[in-house]
Amino acid sequence: SQQGCDPFAQTQRSKLQHRRARINQQINKEMRMRAGAENLFRATSNHKVKETVALELSYVNSNLQLLKEELEELNSSVDVYQNDSESISVPMIPLGLKETKELDLLVPLKDFIREHYGEESVPFEKEIKEFMELRQAMRTPSRNEAGLELLMEYYNQLYFLDSRFFPPTRTLGIFFHWYDSLTGVPSHQRALAFEKGSVLFNLGALHTQIGARQDRATLPGLNQAIDAFQKAAGAFNYLKENFSNAPSLDMSAASLNMLVRLMVAQVQECVFEKMTLLRAQNDFLARLQLAQEAARVEDVYSLVHQTMTQPHVKDYVPFSWTTMVHVKSEHFKALSHYFAAIALCDCPVASQSELPEQEKAFMQFHVTMPEGPSLRVLLQDPEERRKLGKAHLKKAIMKHEEAMRIHGLCKILRKMDILQEVLSFAHKRSLSKYSEIDHEEDFFETGDAPDIHPKTHQKPEIKSPNFSQVKVTDLFHRLGPLSVFSAKNKWYPARRVHLRRGENGFGFTLRGDSPVLIAGVIPGGCAAEAGLKEGDYIISVNGKDCKWSKHAEVVQLLKSTGEEGVEIGVITLQGSEGPKAVDKKVAGMSSGMLKSNKENSRKSLMNSKSASTLLVWSKKSKRSKKSTYSGVPFSAVGDNEAMY
Numbered sequence: 001s002q003q004g005c006d007p008f009a010q011t012q013r014s015k016l017q018h019r020r021a022r023i024n025q026q027i028n029k030e031m032r033m034r035a036g037a038e039n040l041f042r043a044t045s046n047h048k049v050k051e052t053v054a055l056e057l058s059y060v061n062s063n064l065q066l067l068k069e070e071l072e073e074l075n076s077s078v079d080v081y082q083n084d085s086e087s088i089s090v091p092m093i094p095l096g097l098k099e100t101k102e103l104d105l106l107v108p109l110k111d112f113i114r115e116h117y118g119e120e121s122v123p124f125e126k127e128i129k130e131f132m133e134l135r136q137a138m139r140t141p142s143r144n145e146a147g148l149e150l151l152m153e154y155y156n157q158l159y160f161l162d163s164r165f166f167p168p169t170r171t172l173g174i175f176f177h178w179y180d181s182l183t184g185v186p187s188h189q190r191a192l193a194f195e196k197g198s199v200l201f202n203l204g205a206l207h208t209q210i211g212a213r214q215d216r217a218t219l220p221g222l223n224q225a226i227d228a229f230q231k232a233a234g235a236f237n238y239l240k241e242n243f244s245n246a247p248s249l250d251m252s253a254a255s256l257n258m259l260v261r262l263m264v265a266q267v268q269e270c271v272f273e274k275m276t277l278l279r280a281q282n283d284f285l286a287r288l289q290l291a292q293e294a295a296r297v298e299d300v301y302s303l304v305h306q307t308m309t310q311p312h313v314k315d316y317v318p319f320s321w322t323t324m325v326h327v328k329s330e331h332f333k334a335l336s337h338y339f340a341a342i343a344l345c346d347c348p349v350a351s352q353s354e355l356p357e358q359e360k361a362f363m364q365f366h367v368t369m370p371e372g373p374s375l376r377v378l379l380q381d382p383e384e385r386r387k388l389g390k391a392h393l394k395k396a397i398m399k400h401e402e403a404m405r406i407h408g409l410c411k412i413l414r415k416m417d418i419l420q421e422v423l424s425f426a427h428k429r430s431l432s433k434y435s436e437i438d439h440e441e442d443f444f445e446t447g448d449a450p451d452i453h454p455k456t457h458q459k460p461e462i463k464s465p466n467f468s469q470v471k472v473t474d475l476f477h478r479l480g481p482l483s484v485f486s487a488k489n490k491w492y493p494a495r496r497v498h499l500r501r502g503e504n505g506f507g508f509t510l511r512g513d514s515p516v517l518i519a520g521v522i523p524g525g526c527a528a529e530a531g532l533k534e535g536d537y538i539i540s541v542n543g544k545d546c547k548w549s550k551h552a553e554v555v556q557l558l559k560s561t562g563e564e565g566v567e568i569g570v571i572t573l574q575g576s577e578g579p580k581a582v583d584k585k586v587a588g589m590s591s592g593m594l595k596s597n598k599e600n601s602r603k604s605l606m607n608s609k610s611a612s613t614l615l616v617w618s619k620k621s622k623r624s625k626k627s628t629y630s631g632v633p634f635s636a637v638g639d640n641e642a643m644y
Contacts (some may be wrong), residue, residue, distance in 0.1 A: 020100050023071050026180040027505070028186045030067065042175060059127035062197070089273070090265050090328070090422050092225070093321055094212035095259070098198050098250070100139060101177040104133055108172045112165050117595050118493060119477055127475045133159065138199065152201045152470040154197060160474040160482075162192050167487040180248040181205065182255075183316050187247040193199070197243045197251055203233030203465060204259070211266065216273055226270045227463075233263035234463040249316050258307045258317065260462065262325070265300040267460035269328070272297050284350070287343035288361055294336035296454035303328035322411040324419070327403050329425060334399035336452040337392040338430050340365075344389035345437050350379050366450040386437055391449035393434045397613045400427035478549035481514045484537060490574040494539060495531070500565035502526045505556065515549040518570070533572060540569035 020309020033056075041053045080429050110121035138154040141147030142351050165172060175196040177188040187194075211228030215221035249255055272293045279286045308314060310323045350358045355376070362375050369377070370388055378384045402461035404423050407413055414420075479485045499506055512515050513539040521528045541557040546569075549557075558566060 011350040015099065017099075020071070020096055022186070023067055023184065024099050024184045027067050027071075027184040028179075031185065033383045033559070050132050070182065072337060089346065089418075090218040090331075091268070091324075091416065091418055092208075092212040092229075092269075093262060093324060094208040096181055097141075097179045097202045097205050100178045100198065103135060103174065103176065104131070104459050105174065107149065109165060110172050112487075113479070114174060114236070114492075115344075116167075116487065117485065119479070123475070124478070127478075131161065131475055136339065138202075141206055143206065143213065144333040147206055148203065148210075149470050151199055151206065152467060153472055154504040155199045155203070156467055156472040157475060158192060158199070159471075160476060162196075163482050163488075164474075164479060165474050165487055166192050176303045180316075181250045182318065183249060185248065189247055193243060194247065196237055200235055200239045200243075200465070201251055204239070204263075206230035207235060208263065217277075219274070219277060222270050222274045222277065226267050226274075226460075229263045229267045230461050230463045231465070233260050233267070233460070235264065235465050236260045236462050237462050252312070253455060254310065254312045255316075258304070258313055259432070260322075261304045261307050264451065264460045264462070265297070265304045265325070265328075266634065268300045268456065269295045269332075271456060271458045271460070272332070272524035274453050275453065280345070283359055284343050285345065285361055287339050289334045291339035291456040291457075292365070292455070294332045295452040296331055296456040298329050298336060301325050301332065305329055318412075319413040320410050323406060323413055324624075326409045326417070327413070327423070330399050330403035330406060333424065333451075334396045334403060334430065334628055338426070338433070339401065340449070340452055341389040341392040341396065341430075341433065341437075344392070345433070349382055349385070354378065364455075365453060367453050370450055371447060387447070388449065390434070391447045392438055393430055393437070394446050396430045396447050397427070397434060400430055402635060425585060480539070484515060484573070485547070486577035491571045491576060492569050494569050497530045497532055497570060498565055499530050499532075499568055500563075501525055506513060508532060510551065510554065513554075514548050515546065516549065516551055516554045532568075536570040536572050538568055541566075542567055579618045 008562055009176065037053050037056050041050060044050055045054070050404050054311050106125065106128050110124065113121040113124050125561070134154050134157060136394055138150050141150045149527045171190045173190070175190055176192070176198070177186060178194065178198040181191055202242065207228045211225045211232065214225040214228070218226055236256045236259040240253055240260065244253070247250055272290075275290055275293050279290065284458050289397065306324065308317045308325060309480040314322070317405070335451045358374055358379055362379065370391075372378065372388070373381070373384055400423065406426065407419065408607070409424060474482070484491075499526050502525060504522070506527050508527040509520040511519035518527070518534060518536045518538065533632065538554055539545070541554060544557065
């Protein structure tokens, strides 16, 4: 069975996760106290009591504030997730995993097996425990491929759990509890969609941690970081597109949108780093390209910063994240101007053969044309190149200083030495270049350099989770084929029918397999007299379970019966007395309140009268091929139908 990593192994990361769990529990306790105090405040008219409660409330609120600040500091401990190599890489932002409470499914699932499936439930205890062990393991996934597979495996098992145990019309009374990854606030819901969504969120979060820990000073490390952040973006995007009405802020559309953009920006930053690693950066065109890549990184981080400072988002995104993103957008803008200056000042003037290509590249390089001579003249005149280069450096230095100023505003970031080092190194590099090309006799006013046109040679991809890469077998396989034995189908209690073969055989036609269906009953034949009906499923022959049996196996069992006849176990689906009724039954399936299963559309959720339905966290109806099992068992018309 799958294992999570040992939650007690005191690695830096697990210490963080432990502190996170502890803070989550304290926030939970304080919020309960606050709710109680608020109710009392509203209910009482006694002035003295009101004063006492108001005092208590302010105390609880300040406690909550302190806890949230402590959690923010945890969320900002990005250095714990980085790699340990000597080289200096700018830190990336990883996400902490959502915490959940333990869940005991033994009693509710056993009850459901007894009531709905009419089976002895004790033999299924092993499967239920196995499922619970898998859930326990996925709470502490290791930070590698095995951890990702563990989350995927659990997510895929939830699909079977949903089909087997979550009928559209009633709930099991199980609550799924999860804590918000950013605020620590607990939420709970009966809808299995909340569990699925939270696991998906953790899949994305684990990808961010894997991305942040790569050694980005090497090419393989950079490629793995790019892959991890692209997959994180894919998980958050999938969550945003397929689920709605999340009960917790971290999974709201606005928050997920922000996270997708943050991951795309981190990919773009890795692409820039990859270029600096791959290119021998001494030729003119390569440096122009680097400047444009840096401008592109600035562009995407500016968008993330805008998204993080929107009204619905800025209150719960850690201030250190917002600051880091802002710092990076200024830093990369400075770098784009720095590389533009280097291209102009450090590269030899173009030869006649290089000129057309350089001119073409330079035409599309600036957002607006630089003032002064034509591009051709500029490219061939070292003095004009120096002037424009100097203007670019002046802008670079201003932006470096702005990045350092913003960095200094956040006390959490101030403790982060790596970022500090990167910023001051880049700043000093631009300053020394400026003093190198600055001539004492320069009497011209350094002009304003136009910004650089953002352009990338590798656009980030948003890679959706590939759930089919982790194959799982349905733990509750023994309940029978899902096409019939699912939570949404209902059937009459199983009947045992004794049959003796007449002159014309048993008098019925069979069709399909797993389970085999009685497709027709001949009037007056043995089967009709024994009470078999068209549409019955054969679940056993002479006490042998046949739910999963193929057509030929059932026929073989029937044929091998002698004089004494045969005992057949059958079930009839409710409402499936004859094929027409089945169509009606499926079409008219009641639209239950909890739309957490994929087959049901959100329309009925929205039209439903009850206001509370909108709080239900629903799975949007995207009919995925994998999950629509036809409720109509008569789909296999004519396939090997035969008379017996």
